[in-house]
Amino acid sequence: MKKLLLMNLLGIFCLAGETMAQIPAGTRYRAATLSLEGSNQKIEYALEKNSGNSVSFNPSFQIGRFTGNNKMLGLGFGANFNFSSGKNKIGGQENTSRYSNNAYTLSPFIRHYKTLNEKWYAFLNTSVYGSYLRSTQQSYDIAEKDIENGYGAGLTVVPGIAYRLKSRFALEADVNLLSLGIGYSHMNDNNSISFNSAVTTGLTSYFSLRASWYIQKAN
Amino acid sequence: MKKIFIFTLMLLFCTAGYIHAQFAGRKFISGAASVNFFNHNPDLTTSTNGYNYNINIHAGKFKSETRASGWNLSHSLIGGKSYMPNSEVMKTYKGINNLGFGIGRFWQYYKHFNNKLGVFAGPNIDLGYTFTKGPSPEYNTPNTTRGHTIALSAGLSAGMYYQLSEKWWITASLGFSNPVFVSYSAFESTQLRTDETILRNGFNYKLTPAISFPFVGLGFRYFLKE
Numbered sequence: 001m002k003k004l005l006l007m008n009l010l011g012i013f014c015l016a017g018e019t020m021a022q023i024p025a026g027t028r029y030r031a032a033t034l035s036l037e038g039s040n041q042k043i044e045y046a047l048e049k050n051s052g053n054s055v056s057f058n059p060s061f062q063i064g065r066f067t068g069n070n071k072m073l074g075l076g077f078g079a080n081f082n083f084s085s086g087k088n089k090i091g092g093q094e095n096t097s098r099y100s101n102n103a104y105t106l107s108p109f110i111r112h113y114k115t116l117n118e119k120w121y122a123f124l125n126t127s128v129y130g131s132y133l134r135s136t137q138q139s140y141d142i143a144e145k146d147i148e149n150g151y152g153a154g155l156t157v158v159p160g161i162a163y164r165l166k167s168r169f170a171l172e173a174d175v176n177l178l179s180l181g182i183g184y185s186h187m188n189d190n191n192s193i194s195f196n197s198a199v200t201t202g203l204t205s206y207f208s209l210r211a212s213w214y215i216q217k218a219n
Numbered sequence: 220m221k222k223i224f225i226f227t228l229m230l231l232f233c234t235a236g237y238i239h240a241q242f243a244g245r246k247f248i249s250g251a252a253s254v255n256f257f258n259h260n261p262d263l264t265t266s267t268n269g270y271n272y273n274i275n276i277h278a279g280k281f282k283s284e285t286r287a288s289g290w291n292l293s294h295s296l297i298g299g300k301s302y303m304p305n306s307e308v309m310k311t312y313k314g315i316n317n318l319g320f321g322i323g324r325f326w327q328y329y330k331h332f333n334n335k336l337g338v339f340a341g342p343n344i345d346l347g348y349t350f351t352k353g354p355s356p357e358y359n360t361p362n363t364t365r366g367h368t369i370a371l372s373a374g375l376s377a378g379m380y381y382q383l384s385e386k387w388w389i390t391a392s393l394g395f396s397n398p399v400f401v402s403y404s405a406f407e408s409t410q411l412r413t414d415e416t417i418l419r420n421g422f423n424y425k426l427t428p429a430i431s432f433p434f435v436g437l438g439f440r441y442f443l444k445e
Binding site: 033034035036037038039040041042043044045046173207208209210 | 396415416417418419420421422423424425426427428429430431
């Protein structure tokens with residue numbers, strides 16, 4: 001699978017032959033994406049009632065500037081918010097718990113572009129990231145809100161494709177299937193080191209989409 | 220695997236292209252169906268079997284040379300003979316487990332490469348209803364569950380076509396995404412041991428801008444007489 005994709009990517013690169021249009025130095029770059037998922041559930045037993053809520057919300061934002069032709073330096077901001085709550089009602093007693101699990105990520109990146117033709121660009125995005133992790137737990141059986149802080153850091157390489165819809169506006173997709181990453185995180189007295197290729201993590205064949213703007217200086 | 224190849228082909232084709240035949244005003248019906256059967260017959264336990272099918276019909280019209288829109292109808296059914304999970308006594312369940320209906324609107328934009336071949340992509344909206352009945356693995360106790368699910372989804376899909384004749388096309392779906400999805404479900408379970416009834420209501424929503432590759436699904440399209 002991976003081989004095939006690689007071959008295909010190679011194929012795409014070859015297709016370009018000589019690059020037609022370069023993205024000139026000085027071009028500014030803005031991109032943003034968002035994903036949201038949530039559920040709401042209610043279960044009624046004969047003597048007991050349970051209800052639960054969960055929401056996860058992931059915005060991300062990137063800014064950059066082309067320092068050379070087809071080469072960009074940038075900075076990405078991302079956040080992961082996960083909230084959940086549960087309510088249990090048995091007899092006359094009601095118990096509520098709330099959890100949150102958030103991450104805030106800052107990632108400087110360098111991106112190399114290959115312009116395939118007027119409309120299609122391929123790029124390779126190399127980024128380091130640092131994240132601040134925070135989880136809170138509030139439940140009926142503990143007196144105080146339990147707060148844990150942690151951090152994570154790592155390196156990710158992912159190829160992508162951009163398609164220019166208008167002169168300034170493009171849609172981009174990261175080919176997560178071919179990404180490589182190494183990471184370390186510390187949270188709740190747990191340290192973990194990860195080394196992933198998307199193929200082994202089962203990240204599925206998703207191409208996550210992003211809206212982006214390439215703003216060239218008027219001259 | 221194949222799908223990636225085809226996607227690449229699509230990318231390659233996107234660079235070239237010229238136009239030909241007349242499509243504007245033509246009406247068509249597309250259909251895709253899948254049918255599955257299985258049968259397990261082990262030595263020591265009783266046999267299980269199952270069947271399911273899925274039918275999808277598009278009825279549409281070309282508004283111009285490169286634009287078509289229409290309605291989508293779908294129907295699915297799952298049935299068979301299965302065991303009651305988590306039960307000490309071997310107990311089987313026979314009949315239809317799952318029945319689904321859907322209706323939707325679609326819009327397609329075409330790129331015709333030559334007289335035979337082209338690709339299309341566009342948005343669609345679908346509303347579906349599913350009725351479920353039978354043993355469920357939930358609650359870790361033997362139970363029978365009846366449920367209703369209503370789902371609304373909005374997404375993008377893409378495909379390619381090959382023209383077999385004036386009237387017949389063969390179509391293949393290539394990639395799709397369902398960035399917007401909302402569903403509501405209500406289930407009622409009866410516990411076999413205690414006769415207790417459990418009600419479960421769920422509401423799910425999702426916004427995920429991503430594309431995935433499905434299995435390549437083949438279908439046929441027939442153009443109606445004007």
